[in-house]
Amino acid sequence: MENADEVVLIADLRTDFVPGDMEEMTSSALNGAEKKGFDTLKQEHETDFGRLFNRVALSLGEGKNEMATDERLNLLKEGNEDPDLIALFFQYGRYLLISASRENSPLPANLQGIWNDNLACNMQWSCDYHLDINTQQNYWAANVCNLSECNIPLFDYIGALAEAGTKTAKTVYGCEGWVAHTMANVWGFTAPGWGTGWGLHPTGGAWLASHLWDYYRFTNDEVFLLRAYPVLKQSALFFLDYMIEDPNSGYLVTGPSTSPENAFLLDGKQLSLSMMPTCDRVIVYEILNACQNASELLQVDEEFRGRVIDAIDRLPPFKIGKYGQVQEWQEDYEEAVPNHRHTSHLLALYPYSQISLDGTPELAKAAAVSIDRRLNAADWEDVEWSRANMINFFARLKDSKKAYGSVLGLINELSRENMLTISPKGIAGAPTDIFVFDGNEAGTAGIAEMLLQSHEEYAELLPCLPEEWSSGSYKGLCARGGFQIDLSWSDKAVKHALVTAKVNNTLKLKLPERTGHEKYYKNKKQIDPILLPYGIVRIDLQKGDIFEVAYD
Structure with a gap:
């Protein structure tokens, strides 16, 4: 190229992983793009991307947005407040997810999203699932x-994992249904890994499949649920077949299996395998409970539902150990690696809600003890995903100071100047810092969890608001039940809340305070909703209805 002041490079990248004539599809896409020209392509891109990105806005306070991002990050590390930079980090997570995982993407985001800096691909554990x-x-x-x-x-x-995992369930376990373990790839690898300390994790696929049920809980989309139900059911069938009765307790248990990548001490030996580690109990319950509820909603499989209910009743309870912690294993073993990055037994706190402040206060207290013991252990393995995990844990525990501290820790210590989160040099044998997608996404989820929670039977506004975000607003965050919420607050007090019903449903909304000076509106008409204890209001809404709370 010579004597040019502008170059427009048009590229189309494809893979034969997706069936079709790659050459023909690529040629057609390139020719079409060339005919449109740069300005039209840019406008189409902005429209397409903005359709998703612009649904949500977040303001957490003033910032130094006239400065470059890396300069702002340096100032944040020095102890200067920049709430607008945290809002930017939140939106960056949304930006990355939109960029990595669209409706027509051939594969979901992997450990590096869709990006590869030629460092990640050289680690045996990266760019996979x-x-x-x-x-x-x-x-x-x-x-x-x-x-x-x-x-x-x-x-x-x-869905592809479930199909491949049917063979693994039959061949490895002699069970019906499907199973997947710790590590998977695009070719249907669902077998246990080759190391028992990390590879024998038979609830990994079920953990992933629970996202199907949570999607339904957010959308109330019964057409989707009808499609997803067979995958959930086949996962449940595996556990109904796989679990056995503990002869000592009478409970149903999985095993032998691991609490992912962690180990315990017994008779001076470091061991990984046990029967029904707590994470298995949590995940099995989630899948069985999803199937019970889904089969009731869809009015199918009454006999199967009875088996599920019976199995749920026979699962072992959570246990609190000698230190006041949630036990990671059925026995109160000593942890072999007290500073370990994994806390899989606390899935019950987040992303699930089997442990909660309102529902199980003693277990919530024990979960806090487990977290404190892990964080205060010498040389805690502080990596991007475990730090992001802590944001969500502390949000559920409504410890705003520690949640905010974890947000700062993720951004200041485990992100680079471009705000991509990293797994630090030395972790899992990495010779250098490795960009990992999960920290950005779990961090974004954690910030949202500090501002809105809906895992109980109600949506709660500002459940974990730190002093540093005393005034702000958001629009477009979603709550389970099919609700979209806009909110503004000042001096940590709600000023205005607007809830849009995306489906027909009953809204239960928990307000940070109910002073008697608030006014309620449905579709702009003032109303008197049903007032419940603990600051909760209840109202029936139809799709498209708008419910507002305004404070004088």
Whole structure:
């Protein structure tokens, strides 16, 4: 190229993983793009991307947005407040998910999303699908952050895993249904890994499949549920066949299996395998409970539902150990690696809600003890995904100071100057910092969780608001039940809340305070909703209805 002041490069990248004539599709796409020209292509891109991105806005306060991002990050590390930079980090997570996982994407986002800096690809554990938290974290923000369509590649992948996992269930376990373990790829690898300390995790596929049920809980889309139900059912069938009765307790248990990548001490030995580690109990319950509820909603499989209910009743309870912690295993073993990055037994706190402040206060207290013991252990393995995990844990525990501290820790210590999160040098043998997608996404989910929660039977506004975000607003965040919420607050007090019903449903909304000076409106007409204890208001809404709360 000579004597030019502008070059327009048009590229179309494809893979034969997706059936079709690649050469023909590529040629057609390039010719069409060339005919449109740069300005038209840019406008089409902005329209297409903005359709998703512009659904949500977030303001957490003033910022230094006249400065370059890397300069703002340096100032944040020095202890200067920049709430607008945290809002930018939140939106960056949404931006990355939109960029990595669209409705027509052939595959879901992997450990590096869709990006590869020629460092990640040289690690044996990267650019793949880890089913012991990482792939799940990639999609934690999708529903609450109004990007439900971005789930579609994940759901397609779960369907493919279920098909491949049927063979694994039969061959490895002699069981019906389907199963997948810790590590998966695009070719249907669902077998256990080759190391028992990390590879024998038979609830990995079920953990991923639980995203199907949570999507339904956010959207109330029964057409989707009808399609997803067979995958959930086949997962449940595996566990109904696989679990056995513990002769000592009479409970149904999985095993032998691991609490992902962690180990315990017994008779001076470091061991990984046990019967029904707590994470298995949590995940099995989630899948069985999803099937019970889905079969009732769809009015199918009454006999199967009876088996599910019976199995749920026979699952072991959570246990609190000698330190006041949630036990990671059925026995109160000593942890072999007290500073370990994995806390899979606390899935019950987040992303699930089997442990909650309102529902199980003693277990919530024990979960806090488990977290404190892990964080305060010498040389805690502080990596991008485990730090992002802490944001969500502390949000559920409504500890705003620690949640905010974890947000700062993720951005200041585990992100680079472009705000991509990293797994630090030395972790899992990495010779250098490795960009990993999950920290950005789980961090974004955690920030949303501080501002809106809906895992109980109600949507709660500002459940974990730190002092540093005393005034702000958001629009477009989503709550389970099919609701979209806009909110503004000042001096930590709600000023205005607007809830749009995306489906017909009953809204239960928990307000941070109910002073008697608030006014309620339905479709601009003042009303008196049903007032419940604990600051909860209840109102029946039809699709398209708008419910507002305004404070004088």
